Structures are given as C-alpha cells and as structure tokens.
Amino acid sequence: MGFKLIAIWVILALGAATARAAPVEQSPRPAKRADVVLARAVAAPGAATASHRAPRARPAQAEATVDSSSRAPGFAAWLRDFRARALAQGISGAVFDRAVQGISYDPKVIERDRNQSEFTKTIWDYLDTAASDLRVANGKKALARHDTVLDRIEAKYGVDKEVVTAIWGLESAYGTFKGSNDVVQSLATLAYDARRSAFFEEQLVAALKILEAGDVPPRAMTGSWAGAMGHTQFIPTSFLTYAVDLTGDGKRDIWGDDPTDALASTAAYLSRFGWTRGQPWGVEVRLPEGFDYASANRENTRLPSQWAQLGVLGMDGKPVADHGRASVLLPAGAEGAAFLVFDNFAVIERYNTADAYVIGVGHLADRIAGGAPIQSDWPRGDRALTFDERQEMQRLLTGKGFDTKGIDGRIGPLTIQAVRDFQRSVGQAPDGYASLAILNRLR
16 A cells, blocks of 8 residues: 555455454445455445536537457447446536547456455565555655645544545555556456456446546546555545545545645545544553453453453553543454554544554554554564465364354454364464464364
8 A cells, every 4th residue: 555556455355353344335445355464354345426516418429439459359349338328327428438538458457356366465564564664754744744734634524634644655655656547447447347347337437427527637537457546545436425625626636746635535534434533543552461362352342441450551551541442453363462442443444444454554643643663573473374275274164163154265253253263172362363373273
C-alpha cells in the first residue's frame, strides 16, 4: 500500500489471525486475493450506486471505435452489448462513447488478477515497510505541508488528521504512486472476463457515472489495475457514495496534485462509519503470566480498567486509559505483540478488513504523531503459509475432528477456532495462531 504499487494490494488477505465476519460491500477499495499471514478474509466490496449528482441527459451518439485485442476477439462485441446496459442505467451515449474511445482489452490486467494469491507477507514484514522510518518521516512532512487543510478536515469530519495522513501514506505513498492504469480500460477488461464480471461491470457503470457528473475527463481517470483511484484509492462505487468536494470547485477531484478532496473523502468515509475523534485505534499492552489466550477474542470486550484487573497493562506497566470498551488482539499469537483495540479499529476495517492493514494505518498514524515504535518482539523465525499450506491445515484440522467448515485457504474465524481447539487438545496456549509450527504438528 503506498510503497510501490504492488504493495498497495499485498495486504488484502485470504489468511487471517483474528476475525469477525467482514462487512460486505463497504470498503472503498477492491477485494484482493493476495496474502498477508494474519490478515482477515475479505468479502468483495461494492458500494451504493446512487451519485450525489443527477446525471445529465445527453442524446446517444454513434458508437466509438474500439481496439479489440487479438487476445480477446470478443471484447468489442461485449462492449457493444454493454453499451446498451450502460445507457439503460442513465449513462448518455456521448459520455459512453468518449469513455471507451481507443480502449482495448488489457491482458496484463487479467494476469495481475489471476496471480494475486502468489504474494505472501507476515505481519511484521508488512509493518516494517508500512511504518518504516522513511514513511514516518514523509508522513510528518506531508502533515506539516498540508496542515491547514488537514486541520479543516479534522474539524469538519471529526477524524484525526494523523489517521487520514496514514491512510494516504499506505495507499499511495502520500500521492507518489496513485496508479497510472486507464480505469475504464481496466474495468472493462475485468468486466468482460468471466471470473468476477458482475462486480466489475458494476464498477464500470459507476466509473461512467463519475464521468457523467464531470468530476474528471475519461483519460485522466487513472488508478490501479483493479480500478482503485486517486490518492487514497477509492473504487468507483464508493467514490459515488462518499467522495466530497471540499475545494468547492464543483468537482470531486481525487486524482490531481492537490490531495484536498481525496483526504476529505477519506475522512468523510471514516466519519460515516462512526469514527470517534481522540480514541486510539489500539494500544500495545503486556499480558500477564498465565493469561487466558482464549479470551483474546474480538467479541470479548471490557474497559481497559477491567482488563487491568486481569493483569493486562500498558507497556509502561500502568492501566490503559478508559477510551471505551476494548478487546485483546494477538496478530501473531502468543509470541508476538498484543494490543487492546477499540471501536476505531473496526472503523478502519471498513476501509480494508485486513488486520495487518488496520494495525499499519494505526501504528503509522501514532508514529506520525510522535509515538514510539512497537516494543514487543515478533516471531520473526516464522514464515507466511502459502495458500496450499493453509488448505492443507484446514484439511488436517477437519480430519482430526476440528472442523473448519470448508477448505478454502482462508484463515478466518472458523479456522482460528479450530486451531484453538487443536491447541487445547495438545496442551498448547490456545492463541489461534495458524503458524507453520501448528501445521507441522498437525502433520
């Protein structure tokens, strides 16, 4: 996310360490199949389709010429059929024809879509980059450079400016890597492809509605290969629902050099889902000897003062302040860092449901604000499980009577619980950490 474009996508996961069911169709970013060990499974997002502006009616015009790649000779015919469906949803013929003028089927987009699951990262490797010294330093500079705008955004939407800045940093390296793919071409390619055609056709229609509203010219609508756009990587449906025009120029411009509208749109999104200004996303804590690791469950919430009575204390040895109810999160099991996470953690999850991403945003925001690095050690001797290994773990767990309710390679809540039950059966701390050591023990 923000460190080269491929890393923008590397954290949306099939693997997971702790999870409730992810909220469906709320993320501003497209679902990915790439893996970070311990990040949570993601349902394909989509957003409401209604724009805050009514489309302007224009007469249909003659169909534009489209370059149909020899790699997909049916693409031009599909686009002709899609034109009728788009116009039936309020897109004018003139806007459609300008949008598709000169586009072609892009086989590189399909290749990227097919190969996402090959990428793996552990949470500590991800955080080493997400909150690197360079990214923290650049975040502080970005915050200072845009302080007036960010103060205005914080006051208007009630979202801490460091968090908005951190999302900007992870999504596009503070505007450095926004993506240069033609969004209409990428989405048309993905919509033509059969694997997730309905989702990407919805995104393509939304992109056309953005063009209809006049927010951006067609060829200036650039983004990632999967259609995420601008400084903070909104997909088109989410743009329609949440993007705002803070500059007052009549356009919601998340693509240009001025990041104002993009940052305000991100804050508006977080505000919409209940951000509490001044509440931490989470606080690193020390766990007592004999801690009941089964209690590290997102549904098990207590005030920090109540956790303190159980020996869960801040890294300074003092109780964490009562910012609200919190749960214990162990993103790398008993051998890694532990956190008390608050409601704002779940709000960032709306942006991206991977635990690694949420911790990355939260920790980067803390560092930008002058906070300390994570103090606990990570099990750096471990490596990320491959997709095949995660499936193997699920098969072995189920075969031993710890049913994961499916063999899909996604380490979500059911698999985590199965791991906990297996750990109890062999006398291990039930932290639910789906590690290589657990897989070897199962073998």
